[in-house]
Amino acid sequence: MSYNLDTLHEEKKEKKRLGFASVKSLVAHMVEEKKILLVAFVAMVIAALLNLAGPILIGYAVDNYIQTGKYHGLVIFGSILLGTYIVALVAGYLQTRLMGGVGQRMLYTLRNSVFEKLQDLPYDFFNQNKTGDLISRINNDTDKINQFFSQSLMQFLRVILIMVGAGIFLVSIFWKLGLAALSPAIIIWIFTKLISPWVKKKNAESLKSVGNLSSEVQESLNNFKVVVAFNRRDYFRQRFAFVNRKNYSAAVRAGIANNIFLPVYTLFSNLGLMIVLTLGIYFISVGEFTVGLLISFVAYVNSFYNPLRQLASLWANFQTALAAWDRIRRILDLENNLPRVGSKSVDDTATLVSFRDVSFSYPNGNEVLHNINFNLRKGKIYAFVGPTGGGKTTTASLISRLYDPTKGTVLLDGKDIRSFSAAERVKRIGFILQDPYLFSGTIRDNILYGNEEYKNIRNKELEKIFHDTGLETLLQRFERGLDTKVNDAGDGISLGQKQLIAFMRAVLRKPDLLILDEATANIDTVTEQLLDEIIRKLPTETTKVIIAHRLNTIANADVIYFVNTGNVTRAGSLKDAVDMLMKGKMAS
Numbered sequence: 001m002s003y004n005l006d007t008l009h010e011e012k013k014e015k016k017r018l019g020f021a022s023v024k025s026l027v028a029h030m031v032e033e034k035k036i037l038l039v040a041f042v043a044m045v046i047a048a049l050l051n052l053a054g055p056i057l058i059g060y061a062v063d064n065y066i067q068t069g070k071y072h073g074l075v076i077f078g079s080i081l082l083g084t085y086i087v088a089l090v091a092g093y094l095q096t097r098l099m100g101g102v103g104q105r106m107l108y109t110l111r112n113s114v115f116e117k118l119q120d121l122p123y124d125f126f127n128q129n130k131t132g133d134l135i136s137r138i139n140n141d142t143d144k145i146n147q148f149f150s151q152s153l154m155q156f157l158r159v160i161l162i163m164v165g166a167g168i169f170l171v172s173i174f175w176k177l178g179l180a181a182l183s184p185a186i187i188i189w190i191f192t193k194l195i196s197p198w199v200k201k202k203n204a205e206s207l208k209s210v211g212n213l214s215s216e217v218q219e220s221l222n223n224f225k226v227v228v229a230f231n232r233r234d235y236f237r238q239r240f241a242f243v244n245r246k247n248y249s250a251a252v253r254a255g256i257a258n259n260i261f262l263p264v265y266t267l268f269s270n271l272g273l274m275i276v277l278t279l280g281i282y283f284i285s286v287g288e289f290t291v292g293l294l295i296s297f298v299a300y301v302n303s304f305y306n307p308l309r310q311l312a313s314l315w316a317n318f319q320t321a322l323a324a325w326d327r328i329r330r331i332l333d334l335e336n337n338l339p340r341v342g343s344k345s346v347d348d349t350a351t352l353v354s355f356r357d358v359s360f361s362y363p364n365g366n367e368v369l370h371n372i373n374f375n376l377r378k379g380k381i382y383a384f385v386g387p388t389g390g391g392k393t394t395t396a397s398l399i400s401r402l403y404d405p406t407k408g409t410v411l412l413d414g415k416d417i418r419s420f421s422a423a424e425r426v427k428r429i430g431f432i433l434q435d436p437y438l439f440s441g442t443i444r445d446n447i448l449y450g451n452e453e454y455k456n457i458r459n460k461e462l463e464k465i466f467h468d469t470g471l472e473t474l475l476q477r478f479e480r481g482l483d484t485k486v487n488d489a490g491d492g493i494s495l496g497q498k499q500l501i502a503f504m505r506a507v508l509r510k511p512d513l514l515i516l517d518e519a520t521a522n523i524d525t526v527t528e529q530l531l532d533e534i535i536r537k538l539p540t541e542t543t544k545v546i547i548a549h550r551l552n553t554i555a556n557a558d559v560i561y562f563v564n565t566g567n568v569t570r571a572g573s574l575k576d577a578v579d580m581l582m583k584g585k586m587a588s
């Protein structure tokens with residue numbers, strides 16, 4: 001299954017209905033804010049209606065008080081108008097406050113949802129997508145949605161409400177002039193409809209290029225040692241300059257697209273006003289209209305077309321938010337392709353793991369394992385040896401279900417491995433990766449990572465467990481023991497020390513199956529012997545799988561499997577394995 005976020009929707013042929021689906025799913029994410037949105041909406045309606053009442057009050061005052069010389073009535077009318085505007089101000093403030101909260105909460109919830117989804121997605125997803133781009137989706141794209149909610153949504157609704165209200169007033173005051181005044185709006189509507197998909201596309205391209213920029217920074221910072229060691233600073237400078245330039249161009253194009261609405265809207269607003277003035281004067285001259293009504297009319301034409309100019313930038317914000325939402329939605333819509341299935345147990349209590357006719361291909365790649373069959377029995381030590389790229393790590397990844405086979409079945413304890421929950425699986429299988437990852441914190445944090453049993457254990461008790469299991473001798477290699485600080489890049493400690501921490505982390509979980517994938521490649525021979533002793537101290541029923549290039553590491557193995565070109569063959573003895581390795585090397 002493809003998890004590439006850039007190609008996902010093209011594959012699903014969803015592109016066409018993306019626009020409507022985006023709005024629908026974005027609205028579905030707002031349901032928790034229903035009540036607050038309603039209050040903000042009511043406040044906004046009050047503010048809008050009160051603002052709309054202004055021109056009609058002014059028109060009435062002109063016709064009934066100014067033209068007739070009853071100036072005392074003006075004071076009363078002035079007070080009513082002032083009161084109206086003050087209440088409109090309070091309602092407007094309330095709406096802004098509430099919507100600011102809604103935007104921030106949406107930001108908070110969306111970031112949480114995306115992050116939680118990322119924790120839930122399979123290994124494959126992270127192989128196919130760049131970390132920098134994912135970070136940009138969590139940080140930048142969610143903020144575009146926040147900006148729309150906190151700054152634009154209610155303004156957007158308010159503007160539409162004012163325009164609808166002004167339109168109704170225009171038609172009901174004098175329908176002939178009203179319809180003439182509104183006719184340019186139809187052209188604006190057609191223009192907006194035609195141009196919006198292009199604007200959204202330009203915004204999507206701009207957001208994507210921010211993601212690429214972030215990926216580039218992330219890659220060069222992550223690999224800064226290699227960059228410095230190979231003096232490739234210029235290479236990364238050029239790459240960064242290139243993506244930065246592309247980002248700049250994409251941002252400029254998005255800016256042009258976003259700003260295209262304003263001049264067009266302004267042109268047609270002015271056209272509307274011109275029509276009203278010309279026709280209005282004509283209707284006054286033939287006695288069908290009054291000066292007071294024309295003043296109200298011009299004010300309502302302004303109430304209709306001025307918001308339309310605001311609508312131009314609000315509409316651009318809306319298109320940006322939709323483009324951002326599409327990028328976020330692509331993550332939220334993903335399903336983990338490692339579902340749980342039901343399974344009957346096979347009656348073989350001595351076997352812990354079985355491969356039954358297992359074949360495997362990486363997404364968009366050739367088959368790397370071909371029809372593999374083997375059993376791992378409880379309490380035995382297995383060694384997997386073979387040339388580089390032969391398929392050892394892939395086999396181990398299937399044992400711990402980082403991937404599912406493309407054909408065949410992997411059984412754990414006689415049951416399809418897919419029938420175990422992730423929690424059950426990781427409790428039973430400890431996997432020490434070739435290049436272990438450490439989190440920023442202390443050694444204690446890293447060792448207890450994901451360990452439900454010991455997560456709140458006190459240092460004293462932990463030290464006792466370390467003593468009993470023999471892990472103490474490893475911990476002593478760190479000056480400050482459990483409190484030694486490590487950072488996420490693992491700098492400040494050696495690769496071998498990192499492997500020791502990963503080893504302690506796995507052993508402490510007391511797994512039924514311990515997989516060491518080149519886990520001692522960077523450890524000196526004396527320490528390796530220590531690890532050997534610790535492994536031997538593990539409960540007798542613990543099965544161990546050791547993947548190694550160094551043959552001394554596998555001297556104690558009960559069974560040796562030779563893994564080459566995607567085939568797994570059992571070697572009769574260490575000597576057989578050595579012969580196979582030599583043959584494999586000569587063949588390659």
Ligand SMILES: Nc1ncnc2c1ncn2[C@@H]1O[C@H](COP(=O)(O)OP(=O)(O)OP(=O)(O)O)[C@@H](O)[C@H]1O
Binds near residue numbers: 391
């Ligand atoms: N994430 C991946 N995507 C696509 N192909 C991959 C991926 N990981 C490994 N491969 C390919 O699968 C094949 C087997 O790789 P694997 O890592 O299992 O070999 P290995 O025996 O563990 O090698 P090594 O001794 O170097 O660790 C190789 O041809 C490799 O290029």
